[in-house]
Amino acid sequence: MEKFETFSGIAAPMPLVNIDTDMIIPKVFLKSIARTGFGANLFDEMRFNRDGTEIPDFVLNKPQYRSAQILIAGDNFGCGSSREHAPWALDDFGIKVIVSTSFADIFFNNSFKNGMLPIVLPQEQVDVLMADAEKGENARMTVDLEAQEITTSDGDVIKFEVDAFKKHCLLNGLDDIGLTMEKEASIDAFEAKAGAARPWV
Amino acid sequence: MSPKTLYDKIWDAHVAHEADDGTCLLYIDRHLVHEVTSAQAFEGLRMAGRKVRAPEKTIAVPDHNVPTTEGRDDPAQMTEESRIQVQALDTNAKEFGVHYYPVSDVRQGIVHIVGPEQGWTLPGMTVVCGDSHTATHGAFGALAHGIGTSEVEHVLATQTLIQKKSKNMKVEITGKLKPGVTAKDITLAVIGETGTGGGTGYVIEYCGEAIRDLSMEGRMTVCNMAIEGGARAGLIAPDETTFNYVKGRPHAPKAGAFEQALEYWKTLFTDEGAHFDKVVTLKGEDIQPVVTWGTSPEDVLPITGVVPNPEDFEGGKVEAARRSIEYMGLTPGQKLTDIEIDTVFIGSCTNGRIEDFRAVADVVKGKKIKDGMRAMIVPGSGLVRAQAEEEGLADIFREAGFEWRLAGCSMCLAMNPDQLSEGERCAATSNRNFEGRQGYKGRTHLVSPAMAAAAALTGKLTDIRELM
Numbered sequence A: 001m002e003k004f005e006t007f008s009g010i011a012a013p014m015p016l017v018n019i020d021t022d023m024i025i026p027k028v029f030l031k032s033i034a035r036t037g038f039g040a041n042l043f044d045e046m047r048f049n050r051d052g053t054e055i056p057d058f059v060l061n062k063p064q065y066r067s068a069q070i071l072i073a074g075d076n077f078g079c080g081s082s083r084e085h086a087p088w089a090l091d092d093f094g095i096k097v098i099v100s101t102s103f104a105d106i107f108f109n110n111s112f113k114n115g116m117l118p119i120v121l122p123q124e125q126v127d128v129l130m131a132d133a134e135k136g137e138n139a140r141m142t143v144d145l146e147a148q149e150i151t152t153s154d155g156d157v158i159k160f161e162v163d164a165f166k167k168h169c170l171l172n173g174l175d176d177i178g179l180t181m182e183k184e185a186s187i188d189a190f191e192a193k194a195g196a197a198r199p200w201v
Numbered sequence B: 001m002s003p004k005t006l007y008d009k010i011w012d013a014h015v016a017h018e019a020d021d022g023t024c025l026l027y028i029d030r031h032l033v034h035e036v037t038s039a040q041a042f043e044g045l046r047m048a049g050r051k052v053r054a055p056e057k058t059i060a061v062p063d064h065n066v067p068t069t070e071g072r073d074d075p076a077q078m079t080e081e082s083r084i085q086v087q088a089l090d091t092n093a094k095e096f097g098v099h100y101y102p103v104s105d106v107r108q109g110i111v112h113i114v115g116p117e118q119g120w121t122l123p124g125m126t127v128v129c130g131d132s133h134t135a136t137h138g139a140f141g142a143l144a145h146g147i148g149t150s151e152v153e154h155v156l157a158t159q160t161l162i163q164k165k166s167k168n169m170k171v172e173i174t175g176k177l178k179p180g181v182t183a184k185d186i187t188l189a190v191i192g193e194t195g196t197g198g199g200t201g202y203v204i205e206y207c208g209e210a211i212r213d214l215s216m217e218g219r220m221t222v223c224n225m226a227i228e229g230g231a232r233a234g235l236i237a238p239d240e241t242t243f244n245y246v247k248g249r250p251h252a253p254k255a256g257a258f259e260q261a262l263e264y265w266k267t268l269f270t271d272e273g274a275h276f277d278k279v280v281t282l283k284g285e286d287i288q289p290v291v292t293w294g295t296s297p298e299d300v301l302p303i304t305g306v307v308p309n310p311e312d313f314e315g316g317k318v319e320a321a322r323r324s325i326e327y328m329g330l331t332p333g334q335k336l337t338d339i340e341i342d343t344v345f346i347g348s349c350t351n352g353r354i355e356d357f358r359a360v361a362d363v364v365k366g367k368k369i370k371d372g373m374r375a376m377i378v379p380g381s382g383l384v385r386a387q388a389e390e391e392g393l394a395d396i397f398r399e400a401g402f403e404w405r406l407a408g409c410s411m412c413l414a415m416n417p418d419q420l421s422e423g424e425r426c427a428a429t430s431n432r433n434f435e436g437r438q439g440y441k442g443r444t445h446l447v448s449p450a451m452a453a454a455a456a457l458t459g460k461l462t463d464i465r466e467l468m
Helices: A085-093 A105-113 A123-133 A164-172 A176-181 A184-197 B006-012 B041-049 B078-096 B113-119 B133-138 B151-156 B183-194 B218-223 B240-246 B255-263 B316-328 B354-364 B383-389 B392-398 B449-458
Strands: A007-014 A070-073 A097-100 A115-119 A140-144 A148-151 A156-158 B015-018 B026-027 B030-033 B058-060 B126-127 B145-146 B158-165 B167-174 B200-208 B233-235 B278-283 B290-292 B300-302 B343-346 B374-377 B425-428 B443-446
Touching: A007 A123, A070 A123, A085 A105, A097 A123, A105 A115, A105 A164, A105 B343, A123 A156, A123 B158, A176 A184, A176 B151, A176 B158, A176 B443, A184 B015, A184 B026, A184 B425, B006 B145, B006 B200, B006 B233, B026 B183, B030 B113, B030 B151, B041 B078, B041 B113, B041 B151, B058 B078, B058 B133, B113 B126, B113 B133, B113 B218, B113 B383, B126 B133, B133 B145, B133 B218, B133 B233, B133 B240, B145 B233, B151 B158, B183 B290, B183 B300, B200 B218, B218 B233, B218 B354, B240 B255, B300 B354, B343 B354, B343 B449, B354 B392, B354 B449, B383 B392, B425 B449
Parallel strands: A007 A070, A070 A097, A097 A115, B030 B058, B030 B126, B126 B145, B167 B200, B167 B278, B200 B233, B343 B374, B343 B425, B425 B443
Antiparallel strands: A007 A140, A140 A148, A148 A156, B015 B026, B026 B158, B290 B300, B290 B443
């Protein structure tokens, strides 16, 4: 996994609430057995007409947001299906950070596993960022994970919370499986103990 | 010792390692695998030269992509991409030595129906699967939730998940249900109350007389949609209903081992005075047969209601409701029972079990579905299908004009050929009414099996109580 480094990027506003993973990547695109290439179909039904032409009103089709790296989204982003194809598609498109008042649990976890940073903020602060994002490509925000800060185009600094372990993994690009395997002795010991207590499992 | 919730007990029994910051390695007792979310995980193992740590605790079955029509053993029935995905599961299951039920096996079906049916799911276990509806297994008092593909790979390699504990939420349904009201109406009514984000960060324990009165099938329906309320998992404490269901299943413990297990299972309940961070209580007698009008499972109303006005909502929901109503082709103020439908889908991990089909048969026996209606019944497993045939339900369905299909996820998510066309409107017993869920620009109204059956007869969303 790549290390998460401080960057400045364009933020796209998507105020719609309850954006689900079927919207992010419709199921017809889940048939690949690879992890890459999903960006072309990110938000497919909102982004493209049936004939493949773009829907000009959709935010990521607007010239100023085509290279967005940050999404400022409505409440409960990523609800629904557990498909990791959703963060894969966002990542493949170039989105590194998503800000919302809340995320669905599975999507939230899946994002971190792919080097992406979902940030939860109170409504008032999401409103500030949404308004900043509305300014388009001149409004570049800076995301600094180390300092846990987003800096708006006006220079306002918004602090955010992040789980210490997840932050550590993102900053260092650490692979979960490798880290867990270092604790193999604990897993072996647990298996022996649980196997004796609940032999039917 | 301080009193514990059921969730606390199962959690504590599965912590293999705890770091100072509370991050835990949670040991996983059962890992269910299907074709859509596992290929990249197995490939990851292969690239890193890793094995499946506990193949004997790993169960694979193809369900999302598989056709549900006769003759499906012929690979030509699948699109190239679906075939590659199903074949990848076949190869991976054999190469890594996990339990496997291919489409040719009568035990094949939707992973969340096969697990309980085969006795893989038992009280007190931890169960995960790369599918959000893993919550279903919580009906047994098992801690069960969906995971992403990276986590699938993590569980395959280590038999653990990196987790932090969720908060405890209690959802109590007191008293008795009225006639015509089912487990599906309970679970939708709860989501209507809490919203799709109301359970985020929580594990829900469902309790109360109306929950106790449910069969295992009904409890699975309730827990199945815990994820639609945003919860990580839903739980119901095991009791005699649970133990009777489990006993004798192929992979359930036998004889002395069963007695030993039973002794443990009987300790799996929330202690008097245990703390819940959030409590929601509904009166069973207040719950009515419900239907969804919009494109979020929280868009729930009693069937006697009318399509709402977007202005009745607050905040971001105003725009979302406006978008939903437009997508669904409805008008604010329109009576829900005036909504005409052209398709009925009965099945899915929510409502694809034998009891669901008995409820449908009760409604449609000796009747015919409306002319021009496309109505499909898709059993949750090959064994459910066989039982329905044996009980004579399949004949009732065929005579009424339903298509009687083979087992799979089918039109719940429409990855296989079973899909809605643009503008088609479906009464569905599945779990999601998202935009495009059942097909591009297709429109979905979520209902109970009996309500879906009623709609198939009348051609409109229908109050089942009027047909009783």
